[in-house]
Amino acid sequence: MPRMAHDGGVGTLRYGAEAISMDDRTLGHVQRAMAGKLRNGEGFLLTWRLSPDEGSGRVSLWCAPGIPLAFRYDEPVGAIDSSVVRSLVTASYEGRGHLDAAALAPVSPVATT
Numbered sequence: 001m002p003r004m005a006h007d008g009g010v011g012t013l014r015y016g017a018e019a020i021s022m023d024d025r026t027l028g029h030v031q032r033a034m035a036g037k038l039r040n041g042e043g044f045l046l047t048w049r050l051s052p053d054e055g056s057g058r059v060s061l062w063c064a065p066g067i068p069l070a071f072r073y074d075e076p077v078g079a080i081d082s083s084v085v086r087s088l089v090t091a092s093y094e095g096r097g098h099l100d101a102a103a104l105a106p107v108s109p110v111a112t113t
Helices: 024-039 082-092
Strands: 010-015 018-023 044-049 058-063 069-072 098-100
Touching: 010 024, 018 024, 018 044, 018 058, 024 044, 024 058, 024 069, 024 082, 024 098, 082 098
Parallel strands: 044 098
Antiparallel strands: 010 018, 010 069, 044 058
């Protein structure tokens, strides 16, 4: 799964009573993958890493159609890489069977001169 450069903004996914923060670019890709699965009536686990100030480890949340879902972004997401979205969806059908936002953990932007 490709890693993406962090764009600076931190968005929020609200799912029922849960609020999950992740960088805007990752959230944009996760939104497209989740929308496709939910549109098809599929339930799935969404997994993400906790931020350092939340402790350590990973959290998984069962997602199913019919539960209120909202995405909020701090900054424009920019271009969505459809191959990243496909990778998320494909991986959700394999192995552990979950949509793994942690696989898209941002990397620090590379400095250019």
